[in-house]
Amino acid sequence: MSKKINLKPRAMMYPSPAVIASAYDEEGKADSCTLAFAAMCSHKPPAVMIAINSTAKRKTLKSILERGEFVLGFPTIDQVAETDFIGIASGYDVDKLEKVGFTTTKAKEVNAPIINERKVTIECKVMNIAEVGSH
Template sequence: MAKQHWKPGTMLYPLPAVMVSCGANPEEYNIITVAWTGTICSDPAMCYISVRPNRHSHDIIKKTGEFVINITTKDLAFATDWCGVKSGKDVNKFEEMHLTPGESKEISAPIIMESPLSIECKVKNIVELGSHDMFIAEVVNVQADERFIDFKTGKFLLSKARPLAYSHGFYYELGKMVGSFGYSVMKKKTKEKRSK
């Protein structure tokens, strides 16, 4: 099987397409769409977003030291893209996209009420990397939409919200589950038991 060599690039896909909300008061509330995001630590729970310094939200987040990662869905795909190509300097993204700013529990930045999951974050460090600055943050609270909670098990069923993924310039709805964490080991153990 032949492979081609390409120049170094950001080819780690798919990624979550998230809307990051920020601002300490309604006059400066803003939303930026980010795909450069992820988990970096479990205990304490920490994540990151990477933002270009020339983006309007960059200075807001740097000043307030807070932001909210709002998971996006198929129903939010248009707003997700729109909030990524428009600047908060020119438009009020909450108003234009008919999104509702909600109250965070631990920080001043608003959550997006239409998001199934909102992750409240406090910035711990800013790393200048080149085209982007990485905001390393501690998760201080998570708000989950009750419509997607299985109250019998206590599990959050994000798949029911039809989460959105970003891959090399395109948005995708996530497909069917093919396994769960540890299923490869459990499957092997089950086969070994049957063969005894």
């Protein structure tokens, strides 16, 4: 039997799918970022929680906070390279969606862009904001 090790409180990696958050910026242009922290947090009302690093200048975070609406898109296994690029590049420097060849349409329930190349999307409205650290 292996010995258990106490890791003490710290940030840990948990299996979680990468998702793409998309929102319109102040000019109405679609922007997006890759998130490692996203999970369901309520059945009634249906709700998800996301974490975006707020310690750096993040264009998509700014857009989500200003608009109060966004879309989460779940990438497929064949979209790993595009998802990685969207997570690394800055929307202030490059049109990430155009660069990877993704297209968007306006969501039906919220004022945010849906990435057409995503098979599963969730249209979201900001309900609550909690600042708890870097993410």
